[in-house]
Amino acid sequence: MLSVLRRRGIASEAVLDAMAEVPRELFVPPHLSELAYEDGALPIGDGQTISQPYIVALMTEAADLGPQSRVLEVGTGSGYSTALLSRLAGHVFSVERHDSLAIAARRRLADAGYLDNVSIVVGDGTLGLPEEAPFDAIVVAAAGPRVPEALRVQLAPGGRLVMPVGSASGPQKLNCVVREGENSFRTETLAPVSFVPLIGAQGWQR
Numbered sequence: 001m002l003s004v005l006r007r008r009g010i011a012s013e014a015v016l017d018a019m020a021e022v023p024r025e026l027f028v029p030p031h032l033s034e035l036a037y038e039d040g041a042l043p044i045g046d047g048q049t050i051s052q053p054y055i056v057a058l059m060t061e062a063a064d065l066g067p068q069s070r071v072l073e074v075g076t077g078s079g080y081s082t083a084l085l086s087r088l089a090g091h092v093f094s095v096e097r098h099d100s101l102a103i104a105a106r107r108r109l110a111d112a113g114y115l116d117n118v119s120i121v122v123g124d125g126t127l128g129l130p131e132e133a134p135f136d137a138i139v140v141a142a143a144g145p146r147v148p149e150a151l152r153v154q155l156a157p158g159g160r161l162v163m164p165v166g167s168a169s170g171p172q173k174l175n176c177v178v179r180e181g182e183n184s185f186r187t188e189t190l191a192p193v194s195f196v197p198l199i200g201a202q203g204w205q206r
């Protein structure tokens with residue numbers, strides 16, 4: 001898988017090391033384990049998916065993490081990207097709206113030894129976690145109509161928010177928003193993507 005990621009432009013050795021370290025087969029359903037190292041999304045239950053490894057690597061690289069970084073992840077899903085983020089950051093707060101997925105992810109992360117610097121929270125991640133803000137990076141693993149204002153304001157100065165934005169079932173763009181000043185944000189588009197919808201008060205309404 002690393003050769004695919006390098007060929008597609010992932011250059012951060014720290015991200016590539018984390019991708020090499022975290023065993024993706026622990027985070028996919030057992031009957032799909034032979035597909036764990038293919039570069040594709042896979043179903044994980046509740047109509048949700050574990051994201052494509054290349055896109056996870058691209059998002060993680062764009063988050064530009066360091067050992068002290070405090071990270072908010074929205075959309076824990078299987079817990080795979082949470083595990084990757086935990087290898088690169090100081091602490092990862094990951095919010096999942098489905099309690100069944102959150103419980104299963106917490107158990108996998110504990111069994112694999114990744115829970116030391118991870119907190120899994122059940123709730124609406126479009127509202128962020130104001131009590132834990134500010135965050136050096138926010139990574140949103142589901143696509144919303146726009147970047148939630150609640151998340152924007154929880155970014156630390158210089159912080160980076162990586163998130164797919166677009167239609168719920170049509171074209172989406174992976175955006176990286178950098179907080180350059182109190183009220184100054186710069187947005188860069190990284191790639192066209194296809195994500196499940198971000199459902200919540202500042203996402204799509206169910």
Ligand code: SAM
Pocket residue numbers: 048049050051074075076077078079080081082095096097098101123124125126141142195196197198199200201203
């Ligand atoms: N990164 C995950 C992984 O490695 O398995 C995959 C995440 S999956 C593509 C998107 C997740 O976002 C789903 O588990 C979905 O339930 C969750 N989600 C959607 N809207 C949410 C919200 N408002 N708050 C928290 N989680 C949400």
